[in-house]
Amino acid sequence: MTNMIKAMNFKNLTLGVIGLGQIGASLAAGLKGKVKTIIGFDIEPLNEEFCMNAGIIDTSNTLEEICQMADVVAIATPVDQVMPITSRILSASSKPLAVFDVGSTKSIINKALSTHQRRNQFVSSHPMAGNAGQGPEHANASLFKEKLVYICDEHLCGIHALDLVTGLWDLLGARVEFINSNQHDRLMANVSHLPQLVSYALANASVDKNSSISQTMNAASSGFDSMTRLAKSSASMWLPIVKHNKENILSAIAEYQKQLYKIEMAIRQSDYQTLQSLIFKANGIRNAFENQQNQNIQNHGKRKVKN
Numbered sequence: 001m002t003n004m005i006k007a008m009n010f011k012n013l014t015l016g017v018i019g020l021g022q023i024g025a026s027l028a029a030g031l032k033g034k035v036k037t038i039i040g041f042d043i044e045p046l047n048e049e050f051c052m053n054a055g056i057i058d059t060s061n062t063l064e065e066i067c068q069m070a071d072v073v074a075i076a077t078p079v080d081q082v083m084p085i086t087s088r089i090l091s092a093s094s095k096p097l098a099v100f101d102v103g104s105t106k107s108i109i110n111k112a113l114s115t116h117q118r119r120n121q122f123v124s125s126h127p128m129a130g131n132a133g134q135g136p137e138h139a140n141a142s143l144f145k146e147k148l149v150y151i152c153d154e155h156l157c158g159i160h161a162l163d164l165v166t167g168l169w170d171l172l173g174a175r176v177e178f179i180n181s182n183q184h185d186r187l188m189a190n191v192s193h194l195p196q197l198v199s200y201a202l203a204n205a206s207v208d209k210n211s212s213i214s215q216t217m218n219a220a221s222s223g224f225d226s227m228t229r230l231a232k233s234s235a236s237m238w239l240p241i242v243k244h245n246k247e248n249i250l251s252a253i254a255e256y257q258k259q260l261y262k263i264e265m266a267i268r269q270s271d272y273q274t275l276q277s278l279i280f281k282a283n284g285i286r287n288a289f290e291n292q293q294n295q296n297i298q299n300h301g302k303r304k305v306k307n
Contacts, residue, residue, distance in 0.1 A: 010035050010171060016070035017057065018085060020047040023102050023130055024076030025139035029056045030172045032141070039066050050136045067092040072100070072164055079103040080240035083112045090118040098161035100125045104188055105244035106152045106181035120158035123165040126150045126184065127174060128192075132232040145173035146297050152181045175296065189248035194256055196238060197249070199230035 013035045017028045020042040028038050028051065040057035042048050048060040066073060067089050075082050075089075082101045086109075089099055100123040103109065110124050129147040131138070149169045154162055166176050179187075206224065207216050242249055259278075266275040 010167065012036055013071045014039065014069055015168075016041070016066035016073040017076060018042075018063065018066070018073060018089075019076035019081075020044075020051050020057070020136050021076060022133050022135060022138040022140075023127070023143075024074065025051055025056050025136035026129075026141065026143040027074055027076060027102070027172070029139045029141035030144060031168065032056065034171050037069075039069060041066055047136050051139075054136070054139075056136065056139060063088065064092060067097070068094060070097055072098040072168065075099065075101040075103075077103075078237050078240045079105045079109065079244055083109050086113060086122055087116055090116055090121055096121060096160070098123060098164045100161075100165045102127055104192060104241050106184045108244045110153055110156070110181045114156070119156055121161050123154075123157050123161050124152040124181065125165060125169070126152070126188075127169075129174075132229050134232075134234060134237075142173070144169070147174050148296065149174045149176050150179050150184055151176055152179055152184050154178045185245050186248050189245055189252040190255075193241060193245055193249050194252040196230050196233060197242075197253070198256065199228050203228045203231035 011034070014037045015028070015031060015035045016039045017024045018041050020028070020040050024040075024042075025047075028040060032038060032055070037059070038057045040048055040051050040060045041063055042051075042060075048057075051057045052060060061069070063085070073089055075085055077085060082103050086099055086101065089097075098121055101109070102125060104126060106124050106126065113119055113122060116122075127144050127147055127149045129143050151157075151162070151166065169176050206220070206228070207213050263275065263278055266272070266278065
C-alpha cells in the first residue's frame with residue numbers, strides 16, 4: 001500500500017456490498033467494525049433481512065443510493081452480473097468511488113469494461129475462498145484470513161482504487177497477488193472450474209442403474225463426501241462461469257479425460273506398474289499443494305506473479 005492508504009483511516013469509509021450470498025456476507029462480516037458503515041443490497045429481500053438481523057450489515061439500500069453514499073463498492077454477484085452492475089455503478093456515481101468484484105472469471109468482464117471512461121476506478125479481484133455453502137447463513141468473518149486474492153490487470157487501475165481495495169483485503173487478513181486476466185482464467189479452469197464439474201459428474205455417476213439412490217447413499221462414506229462436496233453448488237452460479245470460461249474449461253476437461261484414460265488403460269491391461277506410477281505422481285502433486293499452503297501461511301504477504 002502507498003503511504004496515502006497506510007495513513008487512511010478505514011473507519012471513515014462507507015462500504016457497499018452488492019450481493020449478500022456467502023462471499024458478500026463474509027466480506028461484510030469481516031470488515032464490520034473496521035469501516036464506518038456497511039450498506040448491503042441483494043435482489044432477494046430475505047438475504048438483506050438476514051444480514052441486518054445478524055449484524056452483518058448496518059443498513060440496506062438501492063443500487064442508486066449505494067452509488068452516492070459509498071466510498072467503495074464490492075460486487076459479489078454471479079459473474080454474468082458483474083459487468084452490467086459495475087458499469088452502472090461507475091456511471092451513476094457522483095464521486096470517485098472504487099469498485100471491485102470477487103468473481104471467478106476475468107477476461108470477458110475486463111474486456112467489456114475496458115472502454116468505460118471510469119475503468120481506472122474498477123479493481124478486478126478474486127478471493128480463493130469459499131465452500132459449497134450458499135447464502136448469508138454460511139457467512140464467516142474469517143473466511144479470507146490467510147487466503148490468496150488475485151487482482152487482475154492491475155495496470156488498468158488507478159492508484160487510489162488499487163490501494164484502497166488491496167488495503168481492504170489486507171484488513172481481512174488475505175494475501176494479494178497480481179496476475180493478468182488470461183492467465184487467471186486458465187488457472188481457474190484447472191484448479192477450480194474443472195474440480196467443480198468433475199464433482200457434478202462423479203455425483204451423477206455414483207448411482208448405478210442397478211442400485212437406488214438410497215442404497216447408494218447408505219453405502220457412501222468419507223471418500224464420496226470429500227469428492228462430491230462441490231456438487232451442492234447451484235447451477236445459477238456455475239452456468240455463467242462455464243459460459244465465460246468455456247474454452248479454457250474445455251481444454252481442462254480434455255486433459256482430465258486423457259489422464260483418466262491412462263488410468264483406464266493401465267487397469268484394462270493389468271499394467272499395475274504404470275498405475276502405481278500414476279498414483280505416485282498424483283501423491284506428489286497433492287503433497288506439493290499441502291506444502292505450498294503451509295508455506296503461504298508462514299510467508300503471509302503480497303507477491304507478484306510474473307506474466
